[in-house]
Amino acid sequence: MNIVCRICRTWILRQRIQAQQAQLERVVFAWSHDAILARRLVQAATETVVRDLDLFREGERLRIALYRTLLASFRQYQRDYREVLSFAPEEKMSAARKPMVRKVRQAFAQLDEIPRLIVSLADLGGCSYKEIECVLDISRAELLEHLCNARVQLKSMLFSPMARPQTISGQMLWSIK
Amino acid sequence: MRAPPSSYEMLVSFADGELDTHDRELLLTLLDLDSELNREVWELRKLKDMVDISYQEIPAVPVQTTRHQDKRNWCWQSAMALSVAALTFAFYLLVSHADTLSQRVWGSTPELAETRILLHLTRYDTALIENLLDEVEFLLQANLTAERPIRIEVVANGSGLDLLRVGHTHFAERIRRLHMDYGNVTFAACRNTIERLQRETGVLTELLPEAVIVNSGVVEAIQRQKQGWAYIDV
Numbered sequence: 001m002n003i004v005c006r007i008c009r010t011w012i013l014r015q016r017i018q019a020q021q022a023q024l025e026r027v028v029f030a031w032s033h034d035a036i037l038a039r040r041l042v043q044a045a046t047e048t049v050v051r052d053l054d055l056f057r058e059g060e061r062l063r064i065a066l067y068r069t070l071l072a073s074f075r076q077y078q079r080d081y082r083e084v085l086s087f088a089p090e091e092k093m094s095a096a097r098k099p100m101v102r103k104v105r106q107a108f109a110q111l112d113e114i115p116r117l118i119v120s121l122a123d124l125g126g127c128s129y130k131e132i133e134c135v136l137d138i139s140r141a142e143l144l145e146h147l148c149n150a151r152v153q154l155k156s157m158l159f160s161p162m163a164r165p166q167t168i169s170g171q172m173l174w175s176i177k
Numbered sequence: 178m179r180a181p182p183s184s185y186e187m188l189v190s191f192a193d194g195e196l197d198t199h200d201r202e203l204l205l206t207l208l209d210l211d212s213e214l215n216r217e218v219w220e221l222r223k224l225k226d227m228v229d230i231s232y233q234e235i236p237a238v239p240v241q242t243t244r245h246q247d248k249r250n251w252c253w254q255s256a257m258a259l260s261v262a263a264l265t266f267a268f269y270l271l272v273s274h275a276d277t278l279s280q281r282v283w284g285s286t287p288e289l290a291e292t293r294i295l296l297h298l299t300r301y302d303t304a305l306i307e308n309l310l311d312e313v314e315f316l317l318q319a320n321l322t323a324e325r326p327i328r329i330e331v332v333a334n335g336s337g338l339d340l341l342r343v344g345h346t347h348f349a350e351r352i353r354r355l356h357m358d359y360g361n362v363t364f365a366a367c368r369n370t371i372e373r374l375q376r377e378t379g380v381l382t383e384l385l386p387e388a389v390i391v392n393s394g395v396v397e398a399i400q401r402q403k404q405g406w407a408y409i410d411v
Contacts, residue, residue, distance in 0.1 A: 123228045148189050
């Protein structure tokens, strides 16, 4: 009976992870800008989480477990291939045809690692602040500090002064209400 | 009386949907009155959308052909696989005998480019571990200063696993700092020990985020030795 339960749980877990696979790959791609690496790490993390089913059986912790496993694998990869791993956005992003996409990815690549992880988990991974705290093992204050700095940095790189609402004699030409 | 949500952190939290109802209401009221705040929020939301859109599509990864599709090319692929296997084997032989060949040609053993040390921890003794972490830090620092590449792996199994267990270790902060300061130190936890603990005590092991899991601490130690790592039993 236990074996049947375990098989069922494993199957359900696999289905739930597969439903998130594209999102997980996007997040890891944002960390590395390497699609093959993203696919490989997500597959490995899936196997790890399924294999350690008993460790991660609480449903609400699945996303945290997945991202923690992905992050550990990514950091391990960085350590093992430090000599050959170069975060070279210009080369790897020549395939991105849209100028905005290219620009955003280049700006993203210039962020430090922790802010980049936080922004990607928040904006791409759909993680709440609480989940990000658990994944990265940081406090709320640290998270907000990194996040605010990252957003300011991204804004300064992506929004040219011309893109901002212009003022004449202190009056806004347009604003969002 | 709560302070009005005027800080940038509040705006960021608002844009991320992380404010509670009270603060959200308060901020919405302020947004009606302050066009500058409005612009900040608009920019934050635009930024989130831009990031989201920019990673909607990632480059396609070549997918291996399925078994069904392989049928027509089965013979050709088998031949290719055999060729690749033969080449891999030849390459393995070449690499595994590279040191011997080099020694024959040059008359001396070439120095390893990188110092690699595996520390095997099998018991949890705070004084011992403190000493171990001091030594690790010293080695890392010395090699960093001298610009000599080094990699250190601490493998924990048995009661040594407590070093990497949340709630059991006294060295979480130290490990975190080492991990942050030096990228070339790894803390590996033995899966066999984790499973045994769970089996015997029913306790789910929660590891520090810096820890990676290896299937077996002993096997990891053996494999690393085969790969030329120095082995130190702590």
